[in-house]
Amino acid sequence: MLQEPYPELDDLLEMMGEAGSHLAEIEASEGAAGNISVCMRWPIELRTRFPVVTEIELPQPVPELAGATFLVSGSGRRLREIIDEPAASIACIMVDQGGHTGKYYTSYQRRYERVTSEFNSHLAVHYDQTLSSGTNFHALIHAQPMRLTYLSHIPRYQNEQFLNQHLLRWQPETIVNLPEGIGFIPFRLPSSPELMAANVEALRNHRVVIWAKHGVMARSDVSVKRAADRVEYAETAAKYEYLNLCAGEIGEGLSADEIRQICNMFDVQQTVF
Numbered sequence: 555m556l557q558e559p560y561p562e563l564d565d566l567l568e569m570m571g572e573a574g575s576h577l578a579e580i581e582a583s584e585g586a587a588g589n590i591s592v593c594m595r596w597p598i599e600l601r602t603r604f605p606v607v608t609e610i611e612l613p614q615p616v617p618e619l620a621g622a623t624f625l626v627s628g629s630g631r632r633l634r635e636i637i638d639e640p641a642a643s644i645a646c647i648m649v650d651q652g653g654h655t656g657k658y659y660t661s662y663q664r665r666y667e668r669v670t671s672e673f674n675s676h677l678a679v680h681y682d683q684t685l686s687s688g689t690n691f692h693a694l695i696h697a698q699p700m701r702l703t704y705l706s707h708i709p710r711y712q713n714e715q716f717l718n719q720h721l722l723r724w725q726p727e728t729i730v731n732l733p734e735g736i737g738f739i740p741f742r743l744p745s746s747p748e749l750m751a752a753n754v755e756a757l758r759n760h761r762v763v764i765w766a767k768h769g770v771m772a773r774s775d776v777s778v779k780r781a782a783d784r785v786e787y788a789e790t791a792a793k794y795e796y797l798n799l800c801a802g803e804i805g806e807g808l809s810a811d812e813i814r815q816i817c818n819m820f821d822v823q824q825t826v827f
């Protein structure tokens with residue numbers, strides 16, 4: 555939830571750009587992989603930057619979000635290039651009354667046809683989270699961090715408890731930033747209704763979830779960059795775990811007792827250890 559003064563459109567585009575370029579730096583967005591969206595529930599002026607207006611049908615009706623605006627990365631655009639020319643890569647959708655359709659605002663510079671094919675998953679989570687928490691701002695990132703995705707191919711890491719007890723043991727900050735641990739969704743076809751439904755469910759209880767053999771989705775109701783941080787915390791944990799596997803598992807990691815002491819010290823309610 556954000557308080558006034560709310561960020562301007564240009565500030566939001568800049569933060570999407572910075573998040574996109576950082577995700578590329580941490581090897582979480584090769585080529586055109588990954589996508590970013592934000593949902594804002596305050597009025598925002600779009601026409602100056604995005605003067606081309608058409609209408610689109612939304613992937614699902616979202617009547618309570620009438621008047622809300624989404625900024626969404628375009629299909630096939632590179633996250634690392636948003637920062638250079640945001641209007642070429644980002645579309646805006648303002649939800650119409652009734653919530654079945656939206657005004658689709660784009661720029662003359664746009665270099666995509668449609669918004670990301672994962673927009674159905676983004677919209678479903680924005681809808682679920684804004685309705686359940688009442689937040690006026692919500693950011694989502696889908697990225698493909700290499701080591702987290704690799705670990706999701708190894709059967710024993712496909713168990714959520716095993717996954718979290720192994721990944722969250724390498725740095726004290728990890729449990730503080732991800733006290734609910736990392737959610738795990740078994741492989742579902744990209745863009746499918748099955749992935750969409752599992753993703754909504756998993757993000758109710760987690761700030762970041764793994765889509766097995768594909769990537770992750772992270773959320774924040776504070777900023778796009780906070781969502782990107784969550785991808786990075788989870789991927790850093792996976793880097794340690796991967797390093798430990800490569801080194802013949804000689805690292806001992808923080809013990810469950812040490813992690814519980816950290817949580818007591820920082821007043822963190824955690825459910826993993």
Ligand SMILES: [Zn+2]
Nearest residue numbers: 587588698769
């Ligand atoms: Zn993907």
